[in-house]
Amino acid sequence: MLEVKNVSKQYKGEDKLLFDAVSDVSLSMADHRIYALVGESGCGKSTLSRLILGLESPSSGQILLDGKPISRKRKNNRKETAKAIQLVLQDGKSALDPHFTVYQVIAEPLRNLLALPKDKERSRVYELLDRMELPKESAAKKTGELSGGQQKRIGIARALAVSPRYIVFDESISGLDVILRKNILELLKRIQEEEQCSYLFITHEIDAALYLADEIHVMQNGKLIESRQWNGDLKIFQNPYTKQLLRASHLI
Ligand code: ADP
Numbered sequence: 001m002l003e004v005k006n007v008s009k010q011y012k013g014e015d016k017l018l019f020d021a022v023s024d025v026s027l028s029m030a031d032h033r034i035y036a037l038v039g040e041s042g043c044g045k046s047t048l049s050r051l052i053l054g055l056e057s058p059s060s061g062q063i064l065l066d067g068k069p070i071s072r073k074r075k076n077n078r079k080e081t082a083k084a085i086q087l088v089l090q091d092g093k094s095a096l097d098p099h100f101t102v103y104q105v106i107a108e109p110l111r112n113l114l115a116l117p118k119d120k121e122r123s124r125v126y127e128l129l130d131r132m133e134l135p136k137e138s139a140a141k142k143t144g145e146l147s148g149g150q151q152k153r154i155g156i157a158r159a160l161a162v163s164p165r166y167i168v169f170d171e172s173i174s175g176l177d178v179i180l181r182k183n184i185l186e187l188l189k190r191i192q193e194e195e196q197c198s199y200l201f202i203t204h205e206i207d208a209a210l211y212l213a214d215e216i217h218v219m220q221n222g223k224l225i226e227s228r229q230w231n232g233d234l235k236i237f238q239n240p241y242t243k244q245l246l247r248a249s250h251l252i
Pocket residue numbers: 011012013021039040041042043044045046047048
C-alpha cells in the first residue's frame with residue numbers, strides 16, 4: 001500500500017511568496033490497481049509525482065510505503081524506493097540519453113538496483129523488448145535513432161525492468177498522434193494485467209484516464225477536488241470543474 005497523507009508542498013512563486021503547489025492531498029494506492037490523476041497544466045501533478053517518488057520532500061504530510069515513510073536520503077532506502085516505485089516521463093527524447101543504446105538504457109536499472117549476472121540481465125532485456133513489441137535488433141540502436149513511439153516503449157520497458165509494484169506515468173502518452181496513443185494505452189492496460197502492478201497515471205487528458213483507470217482523482221490548484229471509483233457511468237462526476245474537463249473532451 002502506498003499512502004499519500006495530507007501532503008502539501010510549498011514553493012516560492014514569482015512574487016517571492018510561498019504558495020501550495022500541492023495542497024493537503026491524501027490518496028491511498030492499493031496493489032493491482034490503476035489510479036488516474038487528472039488536471040490541467042500547472043495544477044501540481046508533477047510536483048505530487050516527485051514527492052511520491054521521493055525526489056523531493058513534502059513541506060507537510062507523509063508518504064508511506066507499507067506504513068514506512070519513503071525516503072531517498074540514504075542509499076539503501078533510495079534503492080528500496082526505486083525498486084518499488086518507478087517513473088515513466090512524458091518525453092522519451094529528453095528522458096533517454098540519445099547516445100545510449102536501447103540495451104544500455106533498459107539494463108541500467110537492472111544493474112543499479114538488482115545487480116543481475118550478465119546472462120540474466122541479457123535475457124531480461126530481450127524479454128522486455130519482446131513484451132514491448134520491439135524487434136531484437138533494436139537493442140543495438142541508439143535511442144536517438146528511434147521513432148517517438150519506440151522511445152515511449154523503451155521508457156516503459158526501463159520502468160518495468162525491475163518489476164516495480166508501482167509505476168508513475170507523468171503525461172507519458174501526451175503529444176502522441178491518435179493511433180499511436182491508442183496502441184500505447186492498450187499496451188499499458190495489458191502490461192498492468194500481466195504484471196499485477198499498480199499505476200498512477202498522470203494526465204491532462206481525461207479521456208485517457210477514463211480508458212485506463214479504476215479510480216479517477218481530479219486535481220485543481222494543488223488540491224484533489226473529486227475522487228471517484230470509475231464504473232463507466234459519467235454521471236458519477238459531480239464537481240463543476242470535472243464536468244468542464246469532460247465537456248472540453250466532448251464526453252458530455
Ligand atoms: P503540472 O505537472 O500539473 O503541470 P507542476 O507540478 O509542474 O504542475 O507545477 C505546479 C505549480 O508549481 C506550478 O505553478 C509550477 O510553476 C510550480 N512549480 C513546480 N516546480 C517548482 C519549483 N521547483 N519551484 C517553484 N515553483 C515550482
